[in-house]
Amino acid sequence: MDTILVLLHAETDGSLAKPGREALGAAKSLQAAVEGSKLVVGLVGEEVQPAANAVASCGADRFLGVSGTAFGQSRYATDTLAAEAIGREAGATLIIAPGTSRWCRALSGVAHRLGGRADTHVTAISATEGVLSVTRWYYRQRMEAAIQRTHRPWLMLIDPGCVAPWEGAAGTASVQTVAVELPAANLRTTVSGLQAPPADAQTIRPDAALLFVAGAGWTKVQPDGKAHVPEAADLILGFLRKTKASLGGSKSLVDLSGEGQAVLPFMTHLNQVGQTGATPRHPKGLATCCHGEEPHVVGWRFVNERRAVNLDPNCGWARGKADVLYVADAFTVMAKVNALLSEKPPG
Ligand SMILES: Cc1cc2nc3c(=O)[nH]c(=O)nc-3n(C[C@H](O)[C@H](O)[C@H](O)COP(=O)(O)OP(=O)(O)OC[C@H]3O[C@@H](n4cnc5c(N)ncnc54)[C@H](O)[C@@H]3O)c2cc1C
Secondary structure, eight states: EEEEEEEEEETTTTOOOHHHHHHHHHHHHHHHHHHHHEEEEEEEEEEEEHHHHHTTGGGGGGEEESSSSGSSSSOOHHHHHHHHHHHHHOOOSSSEEOOOOHHHHHHHHHHHHOOOOOEEEOOOOETTTTTEEEEETTTTEEEEEOOOOOSEEEEEOOOTTOOOOOOOOOOOEEEEEOOOOOGGGGGGGOOOOOOOOOGGOOOOOOOOOOOEEOOOOSSSTTSSSOOOOHHHHHHHHHHHHHHHHHEEHHHHHHHHHHTTTTOOOOOOGBBSSSSSBBBBOSSEEEEESOOOHHHGGGGTTTTTTEEESSSSSTTTIIIIOOOOHHHSSSHHHHHHHHHHHHSSSOO
């Protein structure tokens, strides 16, 4: 009989982030598909009770927790100890965890300690007639593989954004504390702080409904014989401010910024979408002044509805890569779109 452990970490404020709820959603579906299986929720954090309470009604058979100041920060040496202890206490055969940076760093090591196997970047888990399989993508999302394993325990890290998050009422969970011995050597590493751009300068928004992609065309000489980079920056930032869309860029554009040229200063390599960039997940995407070449478009794999604005009716988007192509000047289109958004009442 399988015991499914969903391994979660609390945020610094004690809450549970969306990827954790998604992992729980996946674990619940798996429990329904694997006859007679038990569900255990394992939590690690400085404080785990608020996160456990948030998912109290999920129907878990047990809640296990490792808590304390040492477990508040993301640190391999303490995270592996905590996750291993929970895995052993649960007697877990199947371990599902969100593919957060914290767990991605620690859980392969935990699989080794538990004598198990780990698969990262899992996008779906299914169980048909007792045969369990996970899917993940290879070669920059060009090939999808279905993987089956008989080895247990099997750890599966689910990429955020792939599974519907578990939703349910909060309550009071009875959390069993799992004791972990902490050798001093495991506390040598400390997180001294976090560096992040101020919230209003943050252009990458994984939860946004829309991905807005800017291409190198924004910096190119326009039909009047001049480049209009400051106007491009105003139009793009204006649109982002109004819509709270996430900002992506083509490689050509982010490379220009990296080379220190006077181009869109808010565009960094982190914004790059594509084969050598990110594969974001958003319901909709709008590409502007971007040609839609294959190494770029491969990063749009998980964007459901794709639209593009390009002056060139023969661009890559026109060749089947977009659902809708507007053959138009993006400067004119975005100015009009921003004007219409300004007329819209807020909210
Ligand atoms: C191994 C490899 C990996 C790569 N990985 C990536 C990757 O991860 N991501 C990526 O993006 N690229 C990647 N590339 C590069 C990719 O092939 C393209 O060169 C790049 O995406 C082109 O960027 P672009 O469309 O912004 O620029 P361009 O090709 O210069 O196209 C600019 C477009 O803007 C349009 N335009 C200009 N002015 C306007 C206007 N006023 N209104 C509307 N349209 C306008 C033009 O018609 C043109 O189509 C990779 C290449 C290789 C070889």
